Amino acid sequence: MSESNERGALTEAVFYILLSLYKPLHGYGIMQKVKEMSSERVDLGAGTLYGAINTLLQKEWIEPHPTSKSSRKKEYVITGHGREAVRTELDRLRELLTNGAKIAWGDPDE
Amino acid sequence: MIRMNKVVYRMFWDYEREEEWLNQMAAHRWALTRYFWARYEFEPCQSGEYIYRIELLEKSKKDRKSGEYLQLLKETGIMPIAFYMNWVYLRKPADRGPFQLYTDLDSRIAHYRRIKNMWYAIILAELAAAGINFYIGLTDLLYETRLSGWINFAVGVLLLIGGGMLFLYNRRLERKIKQLEDEHLVHE
Structure with a gap:
């Protein structure tokens, strides 16, 4: 993947999946967590989630979390790179919010 | 009951x-x-x-x-x-609850593309098979074993029709993909 793509916005699905993995979770747990965080607004489809998990594993933004052998469910957890990506995205979102609020909500001081 | x-x-x-x-x-x-x-x-x-x-x-x-x-x-x-x-x-x-497998444009586009590529592979296989049938039919007719030659021709025509219909369907899929990609320029 090229440098310019690395700096692009994260998709909503990716952003929420990363947030949900600050504590290890398995696939279904991610879906539930994301739904909860977004007050039911973001209801990830299984196909979308599975595709995103694979991409994030490839980019090493998340990694498999070792679980007890009795559990068949695979758990994942965010990596240092993943946290970095979230922080970069937060900076970008803050910039959007500041500019958006100034213009669309109208700041009388401007 | x-x-x-x-x-x-x-x-x-x-x-x-x-x-x-x-x-x-x-x-x-x-x-x-x-x-x-x-x-x-x-x-x-x-x-x-x-x-x-x-x-x-x-x-x-x-x-x-x-x-x-x-x-x-x-x-x-x-x-x-x-x-x-x-x-x-x-x-x-x-x-x-609701049942959607793909909930954003990226993944919907990827699924459509996968289907489109699979059908194109089948269309190619059908074209190749049609070609072989026409060839066998033609050589048969040259040696005057009439019936089998015509059967090969008929099979060839059916394969072409099947391939053609799939092709039309795939063009429709391509239009859908294009629509989603345009949509993607505005939001995810």
């Missing part, structure tokens, strides 16, 4: 129409339980008890990746009902 299972033979090019039909059947209290080669077997169910979806897997169902994915589906209450090539027929009890 006890309702027996019901068998219907039908063929679809368009998996989304097929999906719609299966959901209509479920609304009419018939739940798909088996599928193989245009043969659909239904068992009685409550009206709208299940929601059906059809998906083209990236790999065959025996692949480890597909196994992982199917495991995730099962955890969310989605059960595979039938497999056919890399297609999988899935259902979820309607009382477990």
Whole structure:
């Protein structure tokens, strides 16, 4: 993947999946967590989630979390790179919010 | 009255129409339980008890990746009902909430592309088979073994028609992909 793509916005699905993995979770747990965080607004489809998990594993933004052998469910957890990506995205979102609020909500001081 | 299972033979090019039909059947209290080669077997169910979806897997169902994915589906209450090539027929009890496999534009586009590429591979195979049949038919007719020659021609024509219909369907898929990509320029 090229440098310019690395700096692009994260998709909503990716952003929420990363947030949900600050504590290890398995696939279904991610879906539930994301739904909860977004007050039911973001209801990830299984196909979308599975595709995103694979991409994030490839980019090493998340990694498999070792679980007890009795559990068949695979758990994942965010990596240092993943946290970095979230922080970069937060900076970008803050910039959007500041500019958006100034213009669309109208700041009388401007 | 006890309702027996019901068998219907039908063929679809368009998996989304097929999906719609299966959901209509479920609304009419018939739940798909088996599928193989245009043969659909239904068992009685409550009206709208299940929601059906059809998906083209990236790999065959025996692949480890597909196994992982199917495991995730099962955890969310989605059960595979039938497999056919890399297609999988899935259902979820309607009382477990809405059932969409792909919830953003990226993943919907990727799924359509996968289907489009699979059909193009089949169209190519059909064209090649049609060509072989025309060639055999032609050489047969030159040596005057008439009937088999005409049969080869007929098979060739059928293959061409099949390939042509698939091609038209694929053009429709391409338009859908284009629409989603345009949409993607504005939001995800």
